[in-house]
Amino acid sequence: MNKAGQRASTPTHAVDDADLVLAARRGDRDAFRTLYERYHRRAYTLALGVVRSPDDALDVVQDAFIKAHKYLDKFEGASSFYTWLYRIVMNLAIDHLRKHRRHKPVELDETRLGDGTDRAVDDSLLPKILGGNPGRALMDKQIRARIDAALETLSDNHRAVLVMRELEGLSYEEMAAAMECSKGTIMSRLFHARKNMQAQLADLRGDGAPAADSSTDLPAAQGSA
Amino acid sequence: MADPKPTGTDLELMQHVDGELDEAADREVELRIGRDPDARAKVDALGEVSELLRGHLELATDAVPARRFDQIWREIDKQLDLAAAPAPAAVPAERAASESVMMVLPAQASLWRRVTHWLDRKRGYVITAMVSAGAVAAIALVARPGGTGAAPVEQAVAHRPAELEALDTPGGTWTMMNVSDEDGAATVIWVTPEDTVEGL
Numbered sequence: 001m002n003k004a005g006q007r008a009s010t011p012t013h014a015v016d017d018a019d020l021v022l023a024a025r026r027g028d029r030d031a032f033r034t035l036y037e038r039y040h041r042r043a044y045t046l047a048l049g050v051v052r053s054p055d056d057a058l059d060v061v062q063d064a065f066i067k068a069h070k071y072l073d074k075f076e077g078a079s080s081f082y083t084w085l086y087r088i089v090m091n092l093a094i095d096h097l098r099k100h101r102r103h104k105p106v107e108l109d110e111t112r113l114g115d116g117t118d119r120a121v122d123d124s125l126l127p128k129i130l131g132g133n134p135g136r137a138l139m140d141k142q143i144r145a146r147i148d149a150a151l152e153t154l155s156d157n158h159r160a161v162l163v164m165r166e167l168e169g170l171s172y173e174e175m176a177a178a179m180e181c182s183k184g185t186i187m188s189r190l191f192h193a194r195k196n197m198q199a200q201l202a203d204l205r206g207d208g209a210p211a212a213d214s215s216t217d218l219p220a221a222q223g224s225a
Numbered sequence: 226m227a228d229p230k231p232t233g234t235d236l237e238l239m240q241h242v243d244g245e246l247d248e249a250a251d252r253e254v255e256l257r258i259g260r261d262p263d264a265r266a267k268v269d270a271l272g273e274v275s276e277l278l279r280g281h282l283e284l285a286t287d288a289v290p291a292r293r294f295d296q297i298w299r300e301i302d303k304q305l306d307l308a309a310a311p312a313p314a315a316v317p318a319e320r321a322a323s324e325s326v327m328m329v330l331p332a333q334a335s336l337w338r339r340v341t342h343w344l345d346r347k348r349g350y351v352i353t354a355m356v357s358a359g360a361v362a363a364i365a366l367v368a369r370p371g372g373t374g375a376a377p378v379e380q381a382v383a384h385r386p387a388e389l390e391a392l393d394t395p396g397g398t399w400t401m402m403n404v405s406d407e408d409g410a411a412t413v414i415w416v417t418p419e420d421t422v423e424g425l
Contacts, residue, residue: 029305033298040294045286049278054289062297066304138280147281165243166275167282172245191239197274 017081025072036065039082043089049163050093052152060096064089086168090160090178097156143204150200158193165190238264242271358414 015034023031040061047057047064067088068075075084138144151159160179164170170178175186240246241254258264 027309029302032305033302036298036301040297041286044289044294045282048285049282054285058289058293058297062300062304065301066308069301069305070308138277138284144281144284147277151278162278163282166278172243187236187240187245190243191236194239194271194274197278198270201274201277 018077021072021075021077021081024069032065032069035068035081039085040065042082043085046086046089046163046167047093049151049167050090050156050160051096052159056096056100057093060089060092063092067092087178090164094160094179097160146201146204150197153200154193154196158189158196161186161189162193162197235267238267239271242268355412355414358412 017035017038020031020035024035043061043064044057047060048054051057051060064085068085075081154162157179161175164175164178172183172186172190175190176183179186237246237250237254238258241251241258246254254264258268
Protein backbone atom coordinates (compact mmCIF):
# COMPACT_ATOMS: atom_id res chain seq x y z
CA MET A 1 0.00 0.00 0.00
CA ASN A 2 1.21 3.51 -0.67
CA LYS A 3 0.63 6.56 1.46
CA ALA A 4 -2.93 6.96 0.31
CA GLY A 5 -3.64 3.28 0.84
CA GLN A 6 -4.11 2.13 -2.74
CA ARG A 7 -4.04 -1.53 -3.49
CA ALA A 8 -0.74 -3.29 -3.75
CA SER A 9 0.12 -4.77 -7.10
CA THR A 10 -1.32 -8.03 -8.34
CA PRO A 11 -1.51 -10.72 -5.66
CA THR A 12 0.53 -13.87 -6.11
CA HIS A 13 -1.12 -16.97 -7.54
CA ALA A 14 -0.13 -20.59 -7.96
CA VAL A 15 0.14 -20.12 -11.70
CA ASP A 16 1.82 -16.96 -12.84
CA ASP A 17 -0.15 -14.52 -14.97
CA ALA A 18 2.64 -14.57 -17.55
CA ASP A 19 2.26 -18.35 -17.94
CA LEU A 20 -1.47 -17.99 -18.30
CA VAL A 21 -0.98 -15.32 -20.94
CA LEU A 22 1.37 -17.59 -22.87
CA ALA A 23 -1.10 -20.45 -22.66
CA ALA A 24 -3.98 -18.19 -23.69
CA ARG A 25 -1.97 -17.02 -26.68
CA ARG A 26 -1.66 -20.65 -27.74
CA GLY A 27 -5.43 -20.89 -27.66
CA ASP A 28 -5.92 -22.25 -24.15
CA ARG A 29 -9.32 -20.79 -23.28
CA ASP A 30 -9.19 -22.16 -19.73
CA ALA A 31 -6.02 -20.15 -19.11
CA PHE A 32 -7.77 -17.02 -20.31
CA ARG A 33 -10.75 -17.84 -18.13
CA THR A 34 -8.41 -18.05 -15.14
CA LEU A 35 -7.20 -14.54 -15.94
CA TYR A 36 -10.83 -13.46 -16.13
CA GLU A 37 -11.58 -15.06 -12.78
CA ARG A 38 -8.65 -13.26 -11.22
CA TYR A 39 -9.36 -9.78 -12.48
CA HIS A 40 -12.95 -9.34 -13.54
CA ARG A 41 -14.02 -7.89 -10.19
CA ARG A 42 -11.21 -5.38 -10.08
CA ALA A 43 -11.89 -4.43 -13.65
CA TYR A 44 -15.56 -4.01 -12.82
CA THR A 45 -14.85 -1.82 -9.79
CA LEU A 46 -12.68 0.42 -11.92
CA ALA A 47 -15.24 0.61 -14.73
CA LEU A 48 -18.10 1.24 -12.30
CA GLY A 49 -16.25 4.12 -10.72
CA VAL A 50 -15.94 5.80 -14.09
CA VAL A 51 -19.16 4.98 -15.93
CA ARG A 52 -21.42 4.75 -12.80
CA SER A 53 -24.00 2.42 -14.32
CA PRO A 54 -23.60 -1.25 -13.27
CA ASP A 55 -24.81 -2.51 -16.65
CA ASP A 56 -22.48 -0.20 -18.55
CA ALA A 57 -19.62 -1.27 -16.30
CA LEU A 58 -20.34 -4.92 -17.11
CA ASP A 59 -20.31 -4.06 -20.81
CA VAL A 60 -16.95 -2.37 -20.37
CA VAL A 61 -15.56 -5.45 -18.59
CA GLN A 62 -16.84 -7.74 -21.31
CA ASP A 63 -15.38 -5.59 -24.08
CA ALA A 64 -12.12 -5.20 -22.20
CA PHE A 65 -11.53 -8.95 -21.91
CA ILE A 66 -12.47 -9.53 -25.54
CA LYS A 67 -10.06 -6.80 -26.56
CA ALA A 68 -7.35 -8.13 -24.26
CA HIS A 69 -7.70 -11.57 -25.82
CA LYS A 70 -7.55 -10.13 -29.30
CA TYR A 71 -4.33 -8.29 -28.55
CA LEU A 72 -2.63 -10.82 -26.28
CA ASP A 73 0.16 -11.10 -28.83
CA LYS A 74 0.91 -7.43 -28.32
CA PHE A 75 1.26 -7.78 -24.56
CA GLU A 76 5.00 -7.75 -24.09
CA GLY A 77 5.08 -8.45 -20.40
CA ALA A 78 6.88 -5.21 -19.51
CA SER A 79 4.11 -4.54 -17.00
CA SER A 80 1.82 -6.93 -15.20
CA PHE A 81 -1.15 -8.38 -17.02
CA TYR A 82 -3.48 -6.43 -14.77
CA THR A 83 -1.68 -3.14 -15.42
CA TRP A 84 -2.15 -3.80 -19.11
CA LEU A 85 -5.77 -4.82 -18.59
CA TYR A 86 -6.71 -1.78 -16.51
CA ARG A 87 -5.44 0.49 -19.26
CA ILE A 88 -7.78 -1.27 -21.63
CA VAL A 89 -10.62 -0.96 -19.11
CA MET A 90 -9.91 2.73 -18.57
CA ASN A 91 -9.70 3.47 -22.27
CA LEU A 92 -12.99 1.72 -22.89
CA ALA A 93 -14.63 3.41 -19.91
CA ILE A 94 -13.44 6.82 -21.06
CA ASP A 95 -14.58 6.05 -24.60
CA HIS A 96 -17.92 5.10 -23.16
CA LEU A 97 -18.18 8.44 -21.40
CA ARG A 98 -17.30 10.26 -24.59
CA LYS A 99 -19.91 8.37 -26.56
CA HIS A 100 -22.62 8.83 -23.94
CA ARG A 101 -21.62 12.26 -22.79
CA ARG A 102 -24.16 13.88 -20.59
CA HIS A 103 -24.43 17.59 -20.16
CA LYS A 104 -22.86 18.49 -16.87
CA PRO A 105 -21.82 21.81 -15.52
CA VAL A 106 -18.22 22.58 -16.29
CA GLU A 107 -16.17 22.36 -13.14
CA LEU A 108 -14.55 25.55 -11.98
CA ASP A 109 -10.99 24.45 -12.61
CA GLU A 110 -11.82 23.30 -16.14
CA THR A 111 -12.60 26.88 -17.06
CA ARG A 112 -9.07 27.87 -16.15
CA LEU A 113 -7.20 25.17 -17.97
CA GLY A 114 -7.18 26.46 -21.47
CA ASP A 115 -3.50 25.77 -21.99
CA GLY A 116 -3.44 22.65 -19.90
CA THR A 117 -1.45 24.16 -17.06
CA ASP A 118 -2.61 24.88 -13.57
CA ARG A 119 -3.69 28.32 -12.62
CA ALA A 120 -4.85 29.48 -9.26
CA VAL A 121 -6.49 26.80 -7.21
CA ASP A 122 -8.39 29.04 -4.94
CA ASP A 123 -9.68 27.00 -2.09
CA SER A 124 -8.48 24.32 0.17
CA LEU A 125 -9.01 20.79 1.32
CA LEU A 126 -11.15 20.05 4.32
CA PRO A 127 -9.43 18.81 7.41
CA LYS A 128 -11.99 16.12 8.29
CA ILE A 129 -15.03 14.41 6.88
CA LEU A 130 -16.37 11.52 8.87
CA GLY A 131 -14.54 11.74 12.11
CA GLY A 132 -11.78 9.48 10.88
CA ASN A 133 -13.70 6.22 10.56
CA PRO A 134 -14.55 5.62 6.91
CA GLY A 135 -14.85 1.85 7.34
CA ARG A 136 -17.63 2.27 9.85
CA ALA A 137 -19.27 4.97 7.78
CA LEU A 138 -19.53 2.59 4.84
CA MET A 139 -21.82 0.35 6.87
CA ASP A 140 -24.40 3.09 6.66
CA LYS A 141 -26.52 2.84 3.51
CA GLN A 142 -27.37 6.50 3.65
CA ILE A 143 -23.73 7.45 3.67
CA ARG A 144 -23.08 5.16 0.71
CA ALA A 145 -25.97 6.78 -1.12
CA ARG A 146 -24.37 10.13 -0.39
CA ILE A 147 -21.05 8.93 -1.76
CA ASP A 148 -22.84 7.80 -4.91
CA ALA A 149 -24.56 11.15 -5.20
CA ALA A 150 -21.27 12.97 -4.61
CA LEU A 151 -19.58 10.95 -7.34
CA GLU A 152 -22.44 11.76 -9.63
CA THR A 153 -21.91 15.48 -9.14
CA LEU A 154 -18.35 15.26 -10.43
CA SER A 155 -17.63 15.88 -14.05
CA ASP A 156 -16.71 12.76 -16.03
CA ASN A 157 -13.08 13.84 -16.21
CA HIS A 158 -12.84 14.52 -12.49
CA ARG A 159 -14.42 11.19 -11.66
CA ALA A 160 -12.17 9.26 -14.03
CA VAL A 161 -9.05 10.82 -12.52
CA LEU A 162 -10.25 10.26 -8.98
CA VAL A 163 -11.05 6.61 -9.62
CA MET A 164 -7.78 5.95 -11.42
CA ARG A 165 -5.89 7.44 -8.54
CA GLU A 166 -7.84 6.09 -5.59
CA LEU A 167 -8.46 2.59 -6.89
CA GLU A 168 -5.32 1.86 -8.81
CA GLY A 169 -2.85 4.41 -7.53
CA LEU A 170 -1.83 5.62 -10.97
CA SER A 171 0.80 8.32 -11.09
CA TYR A 172 -0.09 11.72 -12.49
CA GLU A 173 2.01 10.91 -15.51
CA GLU A 174 0.20 7.64 -16.15
CA MET A 175 -3.14 9.36 -15.80
CA ALA A 176 -2.04 12.15 -18.11
CA ALA A 177 -1.12 9.56 -20.72
CA ALA A 178 -4.41 7.71 -20.26
CA MET A 179 -6.47 10.89 -20.56
CA GLU A 180 -4.28 12.56 -23.16
CA CYS A 181 -3.74 15.77 -21.22
CA SER A 182 -0.99 17.43 -19.21
CA LYS A 183 0.15 16.43 -15.75
CA GLY A 184 -0.92 19.85 -14.53
CA THR A 185 -4.44 19.25 -15.76
CA ILE A 186 -4.52 15.88 -14.03
CA MET A 187 -3.30 17.42 -10.80
CA SER A 188 -5.89 20.15 -10.97
CA ARG A 189 -8.70 17.73 -11.76
CA LEU A 190 -7.68 15.45 -8.95
CA PHE A 191 -7.43 18.27 -6.45
CA HIS A 192 -10.86 19.60 -7.33
CA ALA A 193 -12.41 16.15 -7.49
CA ARG A 194 -11.20 15.41 -3.97
CA LYS A 195 -12.17 18.81 -2.68
CA ASN A 196 -15.63 18.52 -4.20
CA MET A 197 -16.11 15.05 -2.77
CA GLN A 198 -15.16 16.40 0.63
CA ALA A 199 -17.53 19.31 0.26
CA GLN A 200 -20.39 17.04 -0.79
CA LEU A 201 -19.83 14.88 2.26
CA ALA A 202 -18.94 17.63 4.71
CA ASP A 203 -22.30 17.65 6.47
CA LEU A 204 -21.86 13.99 7.36
CA ARG A 205 -19.18 14.80 9.87
CA GLY A 206 -19.80 12.74 12.94
CA ASP A 207 -17.90 14.85 15.43
CA GLY A 208 -20.33 17.72 15.54
CA ALA A 209 -17.76 20.07 14.15
CA PRO A 210 -18.96 22.85 11.89
CA ALA A 211 -18.65 22.41 8.18
CA ALA A 212 -15.34 23.07 6.62
CA ASP A 213 -13.47 26.27 6.75
CA SER A 214 -12.14 26.69 3.26
CA SER A 215 -10.82 30.16 3.65
CA THR A 216 -7.34 29.27 4.79
CA ASP A 217 -4.19 28.06 3.22
CA LEU A 218 -4.95 28.76 -0.40
CA PRO A 219 -2.93 26.66 -2.80
CA ALA A 220 -0.72 28.76 -5.00
CA ALA A 221 -0.63 28.71 -8.75
CA GLN A 222 1.09 25.68 -10.22
CA GLY A 223 2.40 25.03 -13.64
CA SER A 224 3.43 21.54 -14.44
CA ALA A 225 2.38 20.52 -17.89
CA MET B 226 8.82 12.46 -11.91
CA ALA B 227 7.66 15.07 -9.45
CA ASP B 228 7.63 18.76 -10.15
CA PRO B 229 9.03 21.10 -7.51
CA LYS B 230 6.27 23.20 -5.99
CA PRO B 231 6.14 26.15 -3.67
CA THR B 232 5.70 24.95 -0.13
CA GLY B 233 2.74 25.62 2.05
CA THR B 234 -0.12 24.70 -0.27
CA ASP B 235 -2.85 22.13 -0.04
CA LEU B 236 -1.92 21.08 -3.52
CA GLU B 237 1.45 20.10 -2.12
CA LEU B 238 -0.16 18.12 0.63
CA MET B 239 -2.04 16.22 -2.03
CA GLN B 240 1.12 15.63 -4.04
CA HIS B 241 2.80 14.40 -0.89
CA VAL B 242 0.00 11.92 -0.25
CA ASP B 243 0.18 10.78 -3.87
CA GLY B 244 3.96 10.39 -3.80
CA GLU B 245 4.41 12.96 -6.54
CA LEU B 246 6.88 15.32 -4.87
CA ASP B 247 10.61 15.10 -5.30
CA GLU B 248 12.64 14.12 -2.27
CA ALA B 249 13.49 17.63 -1.09
CA ALA B 250 9.94 18.97 -1.41
CA ASP B 251 8.56 15.87 0.22
CA ARG B 252 10.85 16.36 3.22
CA GLU B 253 9.66 19.94 3.62
CA VAL B 254 6.03 18.89 3.53
CA GLU B 255 6.72 16.19 6.11
CA LEU B 256 8.18 18.86 8.39
CA ARG B 257 5.17 21.05 7.84
CA ILE B 258 2.79 18.23 8.65
CA GLY B 259 4.78 17.54 11.81
CA ARG B 260 4.37 21.02 13.15
CA ASP B 261 0.97 21.99 11.72
CA PRO B 262 -2.04 20.01 13.05
CA ASP B 263 -4.26 21.48 10.34
CA ALA B 264 -1.98 20.15 7.62
CA ARG B 265 -1.96 16.77 9.38
CA ALA B 266 -5.78 16.78 9.45
CA LYS B 267 -5.95 17.62 5.76
CA VAL B 268 -3.65 14.76 4.88
CA ASP B 269 -5.79 12.45 6.98
CA ALA B 270 -8.91 13.73 5.24
CA LEU B 271 -7.42 12.91 1.86
CA GLY B 272 -6.89 9.36 3.04
CA GLU B 273 -10.47 9.34 4.26
CA VAL B 274 -11.85 10.21 0.83
CA SER B 275 -9.67 7.51 -0.67
CA GLU B 276 -10.95 4.90 1.73
CA LEU B 277 -14.55 5.96 1.33
CA LEU B 278 -14.42 5.82 -2.41
CA ARG B 279 -12.54 2.56 -2.58
CA GLY B 280 -14.67 0.92 0.06
CA HIS B 281 -17.86 2.11 -1.54
CA LEU B 282 -16.97 0.85 -5.01
CA GLU B 283 -15.72 -2.47 -3.67
CA LEU B 284 -18.95 -2.99 -1.76
CA ALA B 285 -20.86 -2.15 -4.94
CA THR B 286 -18.81 -4.77 -6.77
CA ASP B 287 -19.48 -7.34 -4.05
CA ALA B 288 -23.18 -6.71 -4.54
CA VAL B 289 -23.05 -8.02 -8.11
CA PRO B 290 -24.10 -11.69 -8.06
CA ALA B 291 -21.45 -14.14 -9.20
CA ARG B 292 -23.85 -15.50 -11.82
CA ARG B 293 -23.83 -12.09 -13.52
CA PHE B 294 -20.08 -12.33 -14.00
CA ASP B 295 -20.53 -15.92 -15.19
CA GLN B 296 -22.93 -14.63 -17.81
CA ILE B 297 -20.35 -12.10 -18.89
CA TRP B 298 -17.77 -14.86 -19.22
CA ARG B 299 -20.12 -16.96 -21.34
CA GLU B 300 -20.66 -13.99 -23.63
CA ILE B 301 -16.90 -13.40 -23.86
CA ASP B 302 -16.39 -17.10 -24.60
CA LYS B 303 -19.01 -16.96 -27.35
CA GLN B 304 -17.48 -13.85 -28.88
CA LEU B 305 -14.04 -15.43 -28.86
CA ASP B 306 -15.44 -18.53 -30.57
CA LEU B 307 -17.01 -16.36 -33.24
CA ALA B 308 -13.78 -14.46 -33.75
CA ALA B 309 -11.86 -17.72 -34.04
CA ALA B 310 -14.25 -19.30 -36.57
CA PRO B 311 -12.80 -19.38 -40.11
CA ALA B 312 -14.38 -16.99 -42.57
CA PRO B 313 -16.59 -18.70 -45.19
CA ALA B 314 -14.53 -19.70 -48.24
CA ALA B 315 -15.00 -17.61 -51.37
CA VAL B 316 -17.04 -19.32 -54.06
CA PRO B 317 -14.82 -20.06 -57.07
CA ALA B 318 -15.65 -17.89 -60.05
CA GLU B 319 -16.41 -20.80 -62.36
CA ARG B 320 -18.80 -22.33 -59.84
CA ALA B 321 -20.48 -19.03 -59.23
CA ALA B 322 -20.94 -18.56 -62.95
CA SER B 323 -22.80 -21.81 -63.34
CA GLU B 324 -25.02 -21.21 -60.34
CA SER B 325 -28.12 -19.15 -59.98
CA VAL B 326 -28.14 -15.47 -60.84
CA MET B 327 -29.54 -14.96 -57.34
CA MET B 328 -25.92 -14.73 -56.23
CA VAL B 329 -25.36 -11.64 -58.29
CA LEU B 330 -28.44 -9.61 -57.61
CA PRO B 331 -30.03 -8.80 -54.31
CA ALA B 332 -32.88 -11.04 -53.31
CA GLN B 333 -35.38 -8.21 -53.48
CA ALA B 334 -34.71 -7.57 -57.19
CA SER B 335 -37.75 -8.31 -59.31
CA LEU B 336 -37.90 -11.54 -61.24
CA TRP B 337 -37.92 -9.65 -64.53
CA ARG B 338 -34.85 -7.65 -63.55
CA ARG B 339 -32.99 -10.76 -62.54
CA VAL B 340 -33.89 -12.47 -65.77
CA THR B 341 -32.79 -9.53 -67.90
CA HIS B 342 -29.57 -9.28 -65.93
CA TRP B 343 -28.96 -12.94 -66.54
CA LEU B 344 -29.76 -12.50 -70.21
CA ASP B 345 -27.18 -9.74 -70.46
CA ARG B 346 -24.53 -11.97 -69.04
CA LYS B 347 -25.45 -15.02 -71.10
CA ARG B 348 -26.52 -13.37 -74.31
CA GLY B 349 -24.52 -15.70 -76.54
CA TYR B 350 -25.83 -18.81 -74.91
CA VAL B 351 -29.36 -17.51 -74.88
CA ILE B 352 -29.50 -16.64 -78.57
CA THR B 353 -28.12 -20.02 -79.53
CA ALA B 354 -30.35 -21.75 -77.05
CA MET B 355 -33.46 -19.91 -78.17
CA VAL B 356 -32.85 -20.79 -81.77
CA SER B 357 -32.25 -24.40 -80.82
CA ALA B 358 -35.24 -24.47 -78.50
CA GLY B 359 -37.44 -23.02 -81.19
CA ALA B 360 -36.32 -25.71 -83.56
CA VAL B 361 -36.88 -28.41 -80.97
CA ALA B 362 -40.33 -27.06 -80.16
CA ALA B 363 -41.29 -26.86 -83.82
CA ILE B 364 -40.13 -30.40 -84.47
CA ALA B 365 -42.00 -31.61 -81.40
CA LEU B 366 -45.22 -29.96 -82.53
CA VAL B 367 -44.98 -31.14 -86.10
CA ALA B 368 -44.07 -34.69 -85.12
CA ARG B 369 -46.83 -34.89 -82.46
CA PRO B 370 -49.06 -37.94 -83.10
CA GLY B 371 -52.22 -36.85 -84.94
CA GLY B 372 -50.95 -33.37 -85.14
CA THR B 373 -51.89 -32.42 -88.61
CA GLY B 374 -52.99 -28.89 -87.95
CA ALA B 375 -50.09 -27.76 -85.75
CA ALA B 376 -50.63 -24.67 -83.59
CA PRO B 377 -48.26 -21.76 -84.16
CA VAL B 378 -45.03 -22.02 -82.26
CA GLU B 379 -45.62 -18.86 -80.26
CA GLN B 380 -48.98 -20.15 -79.10
CA ALA B 381 -47.40 -23.40 -78.00
CA VAL B 382 -44.74 -21.69 -75.95
CA ALA B 383 -45.75 -18.24 -74.85
CA HIS B 384 -49.40 -18.84 -74.07
CA ARG B 385 -48.94 -21.90 -71.99
CA PRO B 386 -48.83 -21.44 -68.21
CA ALA B 387 -45.34 -21.13 -66.80
CA GLU B 388 -43.56 -24.47 -66.67
CA LEU B 389 -40.10 -25.89 -66.73
CA GLU B 390 -38.60 -28.34 -69.14
CA ALA B 391 -35.07 -29.63 -69.06
CA LEU B 392 -32.86 -30.91 -71.78
CA ASP B 393 -29.61 -32.64 -71.03
CA THR B 394 -26.95 -32.34 -73.69
CA PRO B 395 -23.33 -33.45 -73.68
CA GLY B 396 -22.31 -29.85 -73.11
CA GLY B 397 -24.56 -29.24 -70.11
CA THR B 398 -28.19 -28.80 -69.09
CA TRP B 399 -30.70 -26.50 -70.78
CA THR B 400 -33.78 -25.51 -68.85
CA MET B 401 -36.69 -23.72 -70.52
CA MET B 402 -39.01 -21.48 -68.54
CA ASN B 403 -42.01 -19.41 -69.46
CA VAL B 404 -42.06 -16.49 -67.11
CA SER B 405 -44.42 -13.59 -66.84
CA ASP B 406 -44.92 -10.59 -64.60
CA GLU B 407 -46.43 -7.12 -64.89
CA ASP B 408 -43.98 -6.27 -67.66
CA GLY B 409 -45.13 -9.13 -69.85
CA ALA B 410 -44.16 -12.71 -70.60
CA ALA B 411 -40.93 -14.22 -71.86
CA THR B 412 -39.37 -17.54 -72.57
CA VAL B 413 -36.06 -18.10 -70.92
CA ILE B 414 -33.60 -20.81 -71.78
CA TRP B 415 -31.40 -21.39 -68.75
CA VAL B 416 -28.15 -22.93 -69.85
CA THR B 417 -25.86 -24.55 -67.33
CA PRO B 418 -22.93 -25.74 -69.41
CA GLU B 419 -20.26 -27.92 -67.94
CA ASP B 420 -17.00 -26.25 -67.06
CA THR B 421 -18.41 -22.78 -67.62
CA VAL B 422 -15.95 -19.97 -67.17
CA GLU B 423 -17.31 -16.53 -66.34
CA GLY B 424 -17.16 -14.24 -69.35
CA LEU B 425 -16.66 -16.87 -72.00
